[in-house]
Amino acid sequence: MTSRVAVVVGASGGLGRALLTRLAAEPGRAFVVGVGRRRPADWPSAPRTPFIEADLLDETALAALAETLSGMGVVDLILIATGLLHEDGVTPEKTMRAIGAETLCRLFEVNAILPSLVAKHLAPLLPRDEASVLAALSARVGSIGDNRLGGWHAYRASKAALNMIFRCQALELRRERPRAVCVVLHPGTVATALSAPFAKSSRAMISADDAAERLLKVLARLEPADSGEFFAYDGERIPW
Numbered sequence: 001m002t003s004r005v006a007v008v009v010g011a012s013g014g015l016g017r018a019l020l021t022r023l024a025a026e027p028g029r030a031f032v033v034g035v036g037r038r039r040p041a042d043w044p045s046a047p048r049t050p051f052i053e054a055d056l057l058d059e060t061a062l063a064a065l066a067e068t069l070s071g072m073g074v075v076d077l078i079l080i081a082t083g084l085l086h087e088d089g090v091t092p093e094k095t096m097r098a099i100g101a102e103t104l105c106r107l108f109e110v111n112a113i114l115p116s117l118v119a120k121h122l123a124p125l126l127p128r129d130e131a132s133v134l135a136a137l138s139a140r141v142g143s144i145g146d147n148r149l150g151g152w153h154a155y156r157a158s159k160a161a162l163n164m165i166f167r168c169q170a171l172e173l174r175r176e177r178p179r180a181v182c183v184v185l186h187p188g189t190v191a192t193a194l195s196a197p198f199a200k201s202s203r204a205m206i207s208a209d210d211a212a213e214r215l216l217k218v219l220a221r222l223e224p225a226d227s228g229e230f231f232a233y234d235g236e237r238i239p240w
Helices: 014-024 059-070 101-125 153-176 208-221
Strands: 004-009 031-036 051-053 074-080 132-137 180-186 230-232
Touching (some): 014 208, 051 059, 059 101, 101 153, 132 153, 153 180, 180 208
Parallel strands (some): 031 051, 074 132, 180 230
């Protein structure tokens, strides 16, 4: 029987780890692999859920990662759960006057370039004639059609760029792997370090575990005809 492998890139983050934990509880997979820059100190020493350290902006490291994963079995699920909204010296802009080149470059690097490079190296691992999923976490604020408030310029723009890259990836996969589903997902306002400082109230937030459960349910319902689209955690189709 062929070994089935799921990969969660960004598994050291709150939502990434919740996704991996949920997937590991499902039967039928030989491995659920966590990937990130550093292995968390409390990562369990379980053979079925290994953690692979990799610099996700280094294409040599990504090529080595792809080779390692290919030796583990058939990779039929890739979830990219990386993202950056704020860090020291980086905070969401309220007006155009606050835009700076360094912040723009940093957010595009993490939110658009990094997942694009991951998809470049890992998407070829998906089976050519079997069902598979490639998904990345985006954000509703990355929708141009849904933007009614402005602000958060760099974050919005970097997520919009991610959406375009994955739309292109979906079109390529449709030709090469017609049973694949490639989508971007809005997880909602999740109680993690990324969004907690900007939540209007704790009641507006959902736990990482709840978000992971909802996102996996959305993915389970999608068909190849849905590939190339943008979905919220409740299954709503979000405009580009």
